[in-house]
Structures are given as structure tokens and as C-alpha cells.
Amino acid sequence: MDMLNFKISRRAFLQASAATTAAAAASPRLLRAMEVELGGKDFSPVNYTERKAIPTTCHVCNIQDGAIAYVENGRIVKLEGNPEHVSTRGRLCAKGNSGMWYTYNPDRILYPLKRVGARGEGKWKRITWDEALAEIAQKLDAAIKEDPNTVMLKWGRDRTGGAIVRFIKTLGSATMMNHTSVCESSKKIGMQPTWGPDIETPDFANTKYILNFGSNVMEAAYFHNPYVQRVAEGMADNKAKLVTFDVRLSNTAGRSDEWIPVFPGTDGAVALALGHVILRDDLQDSDFINTWTNVTVEELKDHYRQFTPEWASKLSGVPVETIERIAHEFATTKPATTYTYRGPAKHLYGAYNEKACMMLPIMTGNIEVRGGYCLPRGMGYQQPQPEPPKPAKPSWMSDHPDYPLAEHKVAHLVPFWIAEGKQKINVYFTYMDNPVYTNPGAQAVWGKMFRDEKLIPFYVSMSTVMGEETALADIILPDCMYLERWEPESMPNSLWPWLGFRQPVIKPLGETRETRIILRDIIHKLDPDGSRGMKKYWNFKDGEDYMRQQFDNVPGLKEAGGVDFLKKHGVWPIYGKLDPASGKIVDKTGRPIEPEYGLHKKELSAADMTGAVVEKNGTIMKNGKAIGVQRKGRNYVGFPTHDRIINVRVDEWAEYGFNPMPTFKQIPWHKDMKDDEMILTTYKFNVHVQSRTASVKWLAEIAHSNPAWINSETGRKLGIKTGDLVRVESKVGYLVTKAYVFEGINPKVVAIPIGCGHWEYGRLASLKLKEKGGAWGAQDDPDLKNVWWEDNGVHPNLIIPVVADPIGGSQGWFDTVVKVTKAGPNDKYGDVQASWEKHVDAFKETMRYAYTGDLHRKMHPEMASWGGPDSARHKEGGGH
Amino acid sequence: MGDFNIFHHMPWSSTYSIYFFTIGISAALFFMSTLSWYREEFRPLRASAFYLSFVLLAISGLLLISDLSKPARFLNIMNPAYLNFTSPLAWGGLNLLSFGAVSVAYFFMMRKNDEGTSRKLAVLGSLLALGLPIYTGFDLTVHQNRPVWNTPLMPILFVALSLVSGAAVASFLAGGKSEKLHVMLRRFMLWSAGAVGAMLISLLGTTAYGGSGQELTFMFMTSGALGGIFIGVGILLGTAAPILLLLAPFGRQQGGMMLAALLLLVGGMALRYSILVGGQIVQTYF
Amino acid sequence: MSELRLSSIETRGVPGKKRYAMVIDLRRCIGCDACMTACKAEFDVPVGVFRTWVPYRVVGTYPNVRKHFMPRLCNHCDDPPCVRACPVGATYKVEDGGFVLQHYDRCIGCKACMASCPYNARFMLPKSRTYTDITSVVDKCTFCHHRVTQGLAPACVVTCIGRARIFGDLNDPASEVSRLVSTLPTQVLRPEEGTKPHVFYIGLDRHNSEFGRAVYSPLEVLEEDRQAFNKNHGA
Numbered sequence A: 001m002d003m004l005n006f007k008i009s010r011r012a013f014l015q016a017s018a019a020t021t022a023a024a025a026a027s028p029r030l031l032r033a034m035e036v037e038l039g040g041k042d043f044s045p046v047n048y049t050e051r052k053a054i055p056t057t058c059h060v061c062n063i064q065d066g067a068i069a070y071v072e073n074g075r076i077v078k079l080e081g082n083p084e085h086v087s088t089r090g091r092l093c094a095k096g097n098s099g100m101w102y103t104y105n106p107d108r109i110l111y112p113l114k115r116v117g118a119r120g121e122g123k124w125k126r127i128t129w130d131e132a133l134a135e136i137a138q139k140l141d142a143a144i145k146e147d148p149n150t151v152m153l154k155w156g157r158d159r160t161g162g163a164i165v166r167f168i169k170t171l172g173s174a175t176m177m178n179h180t181s182v183c184e185s186s187k188k189i190g191m192q193p194t195w196g197p198d199i200e201t202p203d204f205a206n207t208k209y210i211l212n213f214g215s216n217v218m219e220a221a222y223f224h225n226p227y228v229q230r231v232a233e234g235m236a237d238n239k240a241k242l243v244t245f246d247v248r249l250s251n252t253a254g255r256s257d258e259w260i261p262v263f264p265g266t267d268g269a270v271a272l273a274l275g276h277v278i279l280r281d282d283l284q285d286s287d288f289i290n291t292w293t294n295v296t297v298e299e300l301k302d303h304y305r306q307f308t309p310e311w312a313s314k315l316s317g318v319p320v321e322t323i324e325r326i327a328h329e330f331a332t333t334k335p336a337t338t339y340t341y342r343g344p345a346k347h348l349y350g351a352y353n354e355k356a357c358m359m360l361p362i363m364t365g366n367i368e369v370r371g372g373y374c375l376p377r378g379m380g381y382q383q384p385q386p387e388p389p390k391p392a393k394p395s396w397m398s399d400h401p402d403y404p405l406a407e408h409k410v411a412h413l414v415p416f417w418i419a420e421g422k423q424k425i426n427v428y429f430t431y432m433d434n435p436v437y438t439n440p441g442a443q444a445v446w447g448k449m450f451r452d453e454k455l456i457p458f459y460v461s462m463s464t465v466m467g468e469e470t471a472l473a474d475i476i477l478p479d480c481m482y483l484e485r486w487e488p489e490s491m492p493n494s495l496w497p498w499l500g501f502r503q504p505v506i507k508p509l510g511e512t513r514e515t516r517i518i519l520r521d522i523i524h525k526l527d528p529d530g531s532r533g534m535k536k537y538w539n540f541k542d543g544e545d546y547m548r549q550q551f552d553n554v555p556g557l558k559e560a561g562g563v564d565f566l567k568k569h570g571v572w573p574i575y576g577k578l579d580p581a582s583g584k585i586v587d588k589t590g591r592p593i594e595p596e597y598g599l600h601k602k603e604l605s606a607a608d609m610t611g612a613v614v615e616k617n618g619t620i621m622k623n624g625k626a627i628g629v630q631r632k633g634r635n636y637v638g639f640p641t642h643d644r645i646i647n648v649r650v651d652e653w654a655e656y657g658f659n660p661m662p663t664f665k666q667i668p669w670h671k672d673m674k675d676d677e678m679i680l681t682t683y684k685f686n687v688h689v690q691s692r693t694a695s696v697k698w699l700a701e702i703a704h705s706n707p708a709w710i711n712s713e714t715g716r717k718l719g720i721k722t723g724d725l726v727r728v729e730s731k732v733g734y735l736v737t738k739a740y741v742f743e744g745i746n747p748k749v750v751a752i753p754i755g756c757g758h759w760e761y762g763r764l765a766s767l768k769l770k771e772k773g774g775a776w777g778a779q780d781d782p783d784l785k786n787v788w789w790e791d792n793g794v795h796p797n798l799i800i801p802v803v804a805d806p807i808g809g810s811q812g813w814f815d816t817v818v819k820v821t822k823a824g825p826n827d828k829y830g831d832v833q834a835s836w837e838k839h840v841d842a843f844k845e846t847m848r849y850a851y852t853g854d855l856h857r858k859m860h861p862e863m864a865s866w867g868g869p870d871s872a873r874h875k876e877g878g879g880h
Numbered sequence B: 001m002g003d004f005n006i007f008h009h010m011p012w013s014s015t016y017s018i019y020f021f022t023i024g025i026s027a028a029l030f031f032m033s034t035l036s037w038y039r040e041e042f043r044p045l046r047a048s049a050f051y052l053s054f055v056l057l058a059i060s061g062l063l064l065i066s067d068l069s070k071p072a073r074f075l076n077i078m079n080p081a082y083l084n085f086t087s088p089l090a091w092g093g094l095n096l097l098s099f100g101a102v103s104v105a106y107f108f109m110m111r112k113n114d115e116g117t118s119r120k121l122a123v124l125g126s127l128l129a130l131g132l133p134i135y136t137g138f139d140l141t142v143h144q145n146r147p148v149w150n151t152p153l154m155p156i157l158f159v160a161l162s163l164v165s166g167a168a169v170a171s172f173l174a175g176g177k178s179e180k181l182h183v184m185l186r187r188f189m190l191w192s193a194g195a196v197g198a199m200l201i202s203l204l205g206t207t208a209y210g211g212s213g214q215e216l217t218f219m220f221m222t223s224g225a226l227g228g229i230f231i232g233v234g235i236l237l238g239t240a241a242p243i244l245l246l247l248a249p250f251g252r253q254q255g256g257m258m259l260a261a262l263l264l265l266v267g268g269m270a271l272r273y274s275i276l277v278g279g280q281i282v283q284t285y286f
Numbered sequence C: 001m002s003e004l005r006l007s008s009i010e011t012r013g014v015p016g017k018k019r020y021a022m023v024i025d026l027r028r029c030i031g032c033d034a035c036m037t038a039c040k041a042e043f044d045v046p047v048g049v050f051r052t053w054v055p056y057r058v059v060g061t062y063p064n065v066r067k068h069f070m071p072r073l074c075n076h077c078d079d080p081p082c083v084r085a086c087p088v089g090a091t092y093k094v095e096d097g098g099f100v101l102q103h104y105d106r107c108i109g110c111k112a113c114m115a116s117c118p119y120n121a122r123f124m125l126p127k128s129r130t131y132t133d134i135t136s137v138v139d140k141c142t143f144c145h146h147r148v149t150q151g152l153a154p155a156c157v158v159t160c161i162g163r164a165r166i167f168g169d170l171n172d173p174a175s176e177v178s179r180l181v182s183t184l185p186t187q188v189l190r191p192e193e194g195t196k197p198h199v200f201y202i203g204l205d206r207h208n209s210e211f212g213r214a215v216y217s218p219l220e221v222l223e224e225d226r227q228a229f230n231k232n233h234g235a
Ligand SMILES: Nc1nc2c(c(=O)[nH]1)N[C@H]1C(S)=C(S)[C@@H](COP(=O)(O)OP(=O)(O)OC[C@H]3O[C@@H](n4cnc5c(=O)[nH]c(N)nc54)[C@H](O)[C@@H]3O)O[C@H]1N2
Pocket: A061, A062, A183, A184, A213, A214, A215, A216, A217, A219, A220, A221, A222, A224, A245, A246, A247, A248, A250, A262, A263, A264, A265, A266, A267, A341, A342, A343, A344, A681, A682, A683, A684, A685, A686, A687, A688, A689, A690, A814
């Protein structure tokens, strides 16, 4: 779930930031405005007439940038960043600019479909909505009667602002899961217990030093567009230094002042060694550590003594001198910040890596300062009332007894659990989720599960296109594309909180219905007269009405006009005007607006303090809740943790036998790799989003194939040149692809990006353009005749075994040991093979690292005094 | 350019080099027909050379038009309101049209056996015919950013090429008719092939010693994609070999001359093709 | 006596006239390609051809390797050979603003302008297009004439995530482009061609702007794509 999950009291932050942004620093205006405005309008290049502008929010990827759609003759012809949007500042990325092709995809599904052949055979019958809903309602009815938890809904992207969860709760089922375990969950889990939120918002524009661990912010990451605008600004205007740790030369690494090609999975060790040097040389911010964390400087120094640069250098391949130098640079350049994304996190013990990285800004006191490592700023909206209650019974799979700390669940293990009979499923829904392509094992695991009618008796896909998962469904309900839906939005993608929304910019195409309407219609079919008590939670006329129930009473927005304001502007609040001369948002005086810093130092009011008690450690408790922390006689709101300070020591982890202090665990199967073995890593293209954009012509045109990156030296050793076919073999299968041999990758790493190699997803993605377009009601695009490429790449997920971080629950995407050889005479480009049995072995293997597994103790000799799994099980219900 | 998959097409495709070939022959043949009014040896060629010249002119026109992506708009070239005199193509278009008009008139005057007018038209037509290889050469050389094309030699090279190819075709037309004609045509071929050879050497030299783009073009034309056609067919087989052949005793016999003429024609086509394409290869990478 | 010259009217520095220019600050270009798709959308540019594109090069040896991006587009040259080469005046220069534009209804498709442009800025529109019915004529970047003349920056400039593209009137000494061009070292592409380009680069790396030997022995994976392009993309 990338809906960033703030544990932080939203209200406290709102008060802290939204209201008082007038704190503009004095920076004189040097320039006259560019004589041309930066957007907000668009004209036809053929007849120079103005196009109709409708603000909305981008959803090509999940960063949620403010956008304007331009409509000409009823057609969306152009998308642009919303210049009134404080984060986006009028700009969209390559994908955002191509968003209309989600809508006008000639292979889009425009009416409900029912499978007629065997699952996955590709034979469909057009049915009416009524037929589709009736059949689904009937299956749901039977399933709920047996056990509501046999109805499962798994989503990938859910930007419905609560509708999806409302739906599954209305059915009484707790079997709901998202895709976060294949996404970045261990990053979130590495951070949350430490300081509250699950993400950081570095102040890139004002920093002097950025230490980037495995985030590809120039191409992907949360939040690519808004963040990299500020990174570019910081680097060019502020002369900030950017140092990037990545196993390969991403665009970010390639544009950094320094690229450090770390060995996969060892960022944690490097970060600890950096900390060691900082503490050894007394470069830490002792005052910050002693005031705001639950450890003392002395404790920290003691703990870090073990993590020497020599130790980290051996593991990571980063020279000792580099570690020493970077540590000094980072600690002595103020302000400085770190930034991480999936690089460190997507490994077995990824949560430890993340934690080790975030310790650097903490120990140097760069938290919540201008140019530093800041808390995210988000905003909340309301939920229509009444709301369905929590499901009566927990669901085994969603409650995952083996992974109690993995709050974002471990959904990539679901097929194995279902096959093992851990939980019976009668009806399975997918919503914007393509595990058959995006999860480890891909079709060998998820494809196998969906094809098996005994495991999944009835499968409904709510989708827009024939994705690899949707192609295996029994019934397809055609959703609207993002430009045709109503959805609430808020993302902490800059230092200013905002609320935005998505409104339909054209009428939905064909018979498509937007998500919340589909869900409502299912419920209404199931409970036509309200007698089952379900209908009352789905009481709205249409998408706009639902939106009004979410937005019309938000304080502040209400006064500005609620949904009507958003319809016009797309976002609220509007902090200022986009200045064409600087590309920044400026206030009335023409000066760039400044965010507020030091949110944790906001003081509690006397009213807040009435009835509050201050505990021994300073935590201020009120009505059983920590509301702040007392330091030097002052009452601060602190950080949104259980005791309102930064938990360097996470006691909860110790309960399960994990090291509560910053630590590092080398991936056991990386220890004794043979000479001819390498690590397979995957990554994202700047112009593709997960599985979704291979059908977008302008993006496929830029990137449509994905040869495997191999270092020149490795290539020489293996006798592999660019263009040669190579065989990449893991413990679960192999693939045959082309090699791209160059200097930009660690010699022990082979990298294959995702986004290519589709076998479904329409004619463009799978390059079956000879087939007739518009099979499911959409209009063809004559421009597809100009498609010239013949190579659509090879998808690697089939040969990547499951790995689950025992703490964060994350898939270890970047851990796979492979053998790379020149392809043999019988190998063909595009061959991919993997076996279900071998994937099951991998699953069993990874479960051994869970706190209940036999390898857990072996991996944690330092936790010898831990009482074992049974000591922790008693504590269950401790509330996560 | 970089490691990226944005590709560019070459603006001028091989059709254009066929056009260069046919129009060059057409011009030279007209010239031969003209010569027949002044030099008796050429008398046997008067009609046949002209007719073939005319057919080739028609073919060239069609090639040129069909190579336009908007063939139906070819008349725009004659629209005085559109005419752009800085473009050699515009001049070329006018040249081509007037050559066509003179050819038609020449045809009728010849039929009427009006010697006086025919002679005048022949001279006028020949001047216009001379303009054709010159303008095609200009057409390339004005693009000063293109290696190989960007030499002032280009119009002269095209005139020489036109003469070689024209003489080669003429030697087929002449058949066994006249000993004297043979001697003349052999001389034509020899001298113009020699001139072509000399110009090619100078062209190769300046290309090889140019900037990086020039040097890379030299590499492509001598050892890369075009090496075989340019060096192999164009220079060795199609220029050097026939020169040697014509100098040898066998080359003075009819069979030898025919063989040399054939080689010169193949070579002429190969040279035009490689000069046209060669000037465009490197830039598709920029 | 006025000098005899064949070049078109120069608009740089002409009082009372605008001279638009773009500055591309390569220090800020992150290679996101947003400009490429924004431009495609603005003009319904077909697959296979581009008004702007962002090639890159990887330079250096492991581990000291960097990636350089170099956004490209029509330079709206002050002495545009393409205008001189067009036999029918279908490509022309707008005196006020310096735009080099196309009369699509006049173009005969002889491609002389493509041959004359040293920058590959021009392309032949294919026969099929999504919704615009201008096809099979030569096209190129217009400096977003339809937007700029109505007070808006070009589409690629508006969306430029790195703010690497800056646009404005070079004849106005107070404009940002004037300030950048006059205070920072800038370069233009292939200055030796004498075209007087009006796209100025800050931090241009000669690795990117000159032909390298890599052209002669191109990478094989790229060659396969190139062959597919030549085979399948008829323009
Ligand atoms: N263009 C684009 N943008 C996106 C998305 C997209 O699909 N496309 N998806 C969005 C989503 S859902 C997410 S979660 C984010 C993900 O954003 P990121 O995490 O920034 O991107 P990834 O490509 O997943 O991984 C980042 C980098 O980790 C590197 N890496 C692998 N192993 C290691 C390691 O051990 N150490 C280090 N230091 N680096 C390593 C990879 O080479 C890669 O460059 O992007 C979001 N933005």
C-alpha cells in the first residue's frame, strides 16, 4: 500500500504547516519574468484556438502529480502539470505527459467480459453489466454464507481514497491485501517504529549534501517528479553534492557527483561504518541525540564501535578511504540529508538496511531543519458516513502469524499459502494488480494459482486492459481510466501539504464504470433492499457526490468552496504563483515560498496540556495516548511514535528476537558465492510504470527492450559482447536474453529492468500488431502502423525466487544469485522457464528466516537471551 | 550519437541516385545528338541518341516526381509565387522543364527536317543538358554540412560522370556502324573516366583528412557499409578496370569497348549511389 | 552598395523585433524525457519521428562513469540552410521572433531541407497519424509558435522537470535567456556550419556534440533496432 501510511497525527501537522506558510525568507528577486508564462493554457497548433483545460491529478504512476488535461473536440489531446500545484509546479514526467494513452489504448476493455474457454485461453464473451453483477452477487452470496473471509480482494494501486477497503469490509471479509510487499514495505517498516512516518521528505532544494542509497530519484522513486525538480535545483543553484550508492549506473548515479557501485544488499553495512566514523571522530550532534532519541551518545558510540570501515569495506567493496571521506563530508557539510528508496530495502533484512541509513541524518541532527531530512507533510480528508465495521474475524493470510512486524503484509507468499490450504478462497478479486507479471515467480507461481480452479474457484478482475492477470479471470469488470474517475488525493511529495482530486475530464468511454460505482453496484446487487445491512454504506448518487462527502467539510477547504474549488483548481491550498523566471512558487512579494521546519518542536498549548501527565522519560500522556514530549521544561509535540521521540532502539523488534539497535546482516547466500556467480538485480525505466505502460506507444517507443547489463570486465571474462545471447540461470529457472556490455555496472551484478517482455497486455505490449485492434470495443489508433520495433524484451520475474524479509515482509528482489553464461546452440532469445516446485522450495527456504523459523536464531547470535517464538506469541494482540 | 534508440532516416534514398544516373545519360545523349550537326562521325547517333535521351528524360521526370512524398504537388515547383531562387532544386526544376520543352521542339524540327532551327535548338538544348549534371552536383554540394557532397568538384564530377555514362550508352547505340565514331566514343569514355578517377582521388583525400564526421564517412565509404560498392564496384571495377581495358589493345576492338562501356555504366551507377548515400550515413547517427 | 548575400534575414539584435531562443542547461538535464512526450502530445507527433529527443552517452571507465544527456531540437537557426534549400518556399523564417516554420500545404516532400539541416531536426511525417490530417510532408519543431505567440512557453519548456530548458527573447536584455547567454559560457551545436543556431547549451560536452568512433562500430543491440527501424518505418 503506497497510500503513505502516516501514523502521525494529521491534525497536528496540518496546524503546524498549512496555515502559516507566510514565513518567506528574504531572497531578492533578481530576474524579470520570462516573457512567456509557464503553462495553464494550451492552444491547437493547427488552428491556434484555445483548448479546454480541466485540472485533475496524474495517476500514470503513483506519485500523484497535479495535472491539467486539455480537451479538443471531446478528445484528451494533451496533459500538463498544474502550475498551481505546490509540489508539481506545472511539470509532468514523460509518463504523465503520455497519460491519455491509458484512455485511448486501442486494446482497452470497454464492456464486461465473461470467459468462455478454459482459463487463460483468451476466449471471451461480451455480457451486460447486469449479467456480470448478477453472477458475481450470486458467488459472493454463497461465499459469504460459508465464511466472509473466503472472499479475497488484492489490489495494487488503490487511489480510491477508501472505497476499496470499504467494499471488502462491507462484505465482512478481512482477506484484503495490497502489493506493498513487492514494492517498498521494508523501507516503511525500517522507518516507522523509529520516527513514526514511513517515508522521509528531504529538503533537496536547500540542502548542501545528498547521500542517496539506492533511490533512482531521477527515473523512479517516490516522488520522482516533485523531488527531482528540487534535486536539480539544489545541485545547480545551491551547489549541493549528490553521492549515489547503486549497484548499477542508473540515470541518478550517472548524474551524481559520485557514484559508488556498492555490492548488492550491503548499504546497511556502509551506513553503519559511516556512522562509526562520525561517532569515532566525534562529529555527531550530541545535543540532538540526547534530546530527541531514546539512546545516549555514549550508548550509540559503544554500539557503533563494532562497525568498522574495514569490516564494511570487505562486505560492500567500497574502499575504506571512501567511507572515511564520505563520513566526514556528510557530517561536516550542513545541512545534509540522506535519501533511500528500494535499493537498500528490497533484500532479506531490508528493514535493517533502511534503519542503518536513516541513522545518519539522525546522529548528525539533520532532522527537520532547512535543507535536511524532514518529516512528510500530508493532509487528510473525510470518509462518507456511516462506515462499515471491522470484519468480525481476522483472516489468516492477512494476519500472517509468522510476520508480526510486517504491517504491510507479505502478499507475495499468498499462492504458496493457498496451495498449502492455509486458507480457502471462494471468490478472488483483483483491482489494478498484476501479480502474474509483477510478483516473484510470475506466471510459474501466480499464473499457476489462477489457472487452478480448485484453488481459485471464481476470479473477478476489475481492470481496464487485458493484463497478464486479467487474462486469467472468469469475469472482467471494465474500470474507468484515471482521467475518467473521481478520486481524492493527497501525497507528501513536497514540504507543503495539499489536498487534490481527480475528476473525469471526458465522459467514460464505452460501458466502463468508475471503481466506486462498480463496487456500489455489486453491493446493491447483493443487498438490493438493504436488508443485509450492506447498502447503507454505499449511499451516494455518483462519483461527484461521493467526493463531496469526502471533501465538502474539510476545514479550510470548506470555506474556499469544497469540491467546487477543486473542480476549478484541482488542488488546495494554493500557496502562490508559479514564477516563470525561476520555476518556483512565489508569494505576493515575488519571493519563493518557504516551508515550515522543526515540526517536532512545535509546542503544545495550555489547552493541550490540561489533563495531561508527563511520564518519567518526558512523554506527555493524555487519555492513554502520547501527545508530546517534555524537554528542558518545554512541551513539544515531538515525533509521532509511541513515546514521541525517535526510537533508535526499537524494543518491539527485540520481542521477536530481532536486534532492536541499528545492525546489518549479510545475506547468507551471498557469503560463499562462486566465481562464476553474480547477483541479478531489476530496476525501473524512467519511462515505464510497472506492468502498465508497455501499451503506451510514446513510452514503448523510447524503451521497448531490456538487454541484460553486464560489466565490461565480466563480459571479457565470460567472453560475452554486447548483442550476444546470454543465459541467466537462478535456482528456480533460467532465461535467455541479449547482453549489453559496458562500464556502468558492478562487475558482480547483472541488471534486467522490468516493464518489457509482456505476453498479454494488448497488441503493442506483446507486439502482436498484426492482430486486429479494438477487440474489446476501443477505437484503433492509425499511428500504430508506424510502430517499427520488433523486440519487446524479456521479463525476468519468472526466475526470481521469493524471499521475505522476516521483519518488513518485503520481497528480496535484488538478492538473486544467478549464473550468467553465453547462450548455447539450443537457446533462443526470449526463452524463460521456471518450475513451480523449485519456487515452492524457495518459499519453504525463506520461511526459515521468519521469527518462527529455524534460521532466525542462527542469524541473530547477539540475541541469545531472547526467549524464543513462544515468548513473543503471548504478546499477540499488542496492536500493530 | 549516443546509445539511444532514436533513429533518423536518410533524406535522399537510392531512387535519387537512379535519377542522377538516368538524367545524366539523357543529358549526354542529347549532347551526342547535337554533335551530329557539327561532326560527321556522330551522324549515326543523331536520332537514336536523341530518342533515348528523351525516353530517359521522361523516366527521370517520373522518378523525380514519384520520389516526392507529395507527387501531386510537383507543379508547385513551377508556381512563380512559391519559387525560391536560393534553392538549386528550384533552378534544377526550371532547367529540367526547359530542357524538356527544347527537346520536344527539337523533336518536331528534326521531323520537319528543319536543319537551321534544329541546329539552334540542339545548341540550346545542349547548354540546358549541361545544366542538368551541374545542377544535380550543385544539389549536393550546397549542403555544406555533408561530407563528400561538400566539394566544389561535385558539379564537375557529375558532368564527367554524365559524359562517361552517356558515351558508354552511345557506344551501344553506335553498334558496329562507324569506325570513326568508335574512336571518338572511346576517347570520350577514356578522358571522362580519367577525369572522374582524378576527381575521386581528390575527393577521397579531402574526405579522409577532414574533421571527425568526414573521416568517419571515409571509413564507411572505404571499409564500412559502402566499401564494396564504392571502392569495389565504383572505383576498381567501374572506373579503373575500364580505363585499363580501353588502353589495352583489346579495348580498341568492338567487344572490348562494349565490355568497358558496360563496366563504366555499372561503375557510374555505383558511384552515384555511394556518393549520394555516403554523404548521409554519418549524420543519421547525430 | 548593400552586400550580396544569400542567407536569410537575420533577426538577432534587430531593434523592435523579438528573437526567441532556448537555453539548455545540461547541468540540470536529468534525462527524464518528459520534453519528448510533451512535444509528442502537443502536436500529435507520430511514432518513429521526433521534434525533440534526448540522446545520451555513457563516458568513463568503471567505477568512474557518468551519463550525459543532450536534448535536441530544431535550432531555429538565424541563417537556416533549410530555408535556402526549399524550392517552393514551404519552409520559411518568421522575421519577428526568428521562428523557422513550415507551410504544410505547400511542401512537395522533396526533402532538400532535410538534407540541408546539419542537425537532423527535420523529418518526414508518415502517412498514418492519430488525429491530425497533415501527413507525408516534412515537419520539425516550431518553437511552439502557436503557444509562444499567445504568451506561453513551449510545451517542452513548461514540463522540463530539471528546468534545463529556458526560453525567451534574446533581443530583450532583461530576459533570462539573455542573462544566461551573456553571463555563462554557452555553446551551440556544430558552430562550424555557420547556421547561427538559437538553441544554446550550457555545459555542452564535446563527447556528445561530435561524432565519435562509436558511430563506425555501433553497439549491436542498437544496430538491430536501427535495422528494424529502417525496415519497418517507412516515412
Ligand atoms: N519511472 C517509474 N517511476 C516510478 C515507478 C515506475 O514503475 N516507473 N514506480 C513507482 C514505485 S511503485 C516505486 S516503489 C518507486 C521505486 O523507486 P526506486 O526505488 O527509486 O526504483 P527501483 O528501480 O525500484 O530501484 C532503485 C535502484 O536500486 C538499485 N539497487 C538494487 N540493489 C541495490 C542495492 O543493494 N543497493 C543499492 N544502493 N541500490 C540497489 C537498482 O539498481 C535501482 O537503480 O518508483 C515509483 N516511480
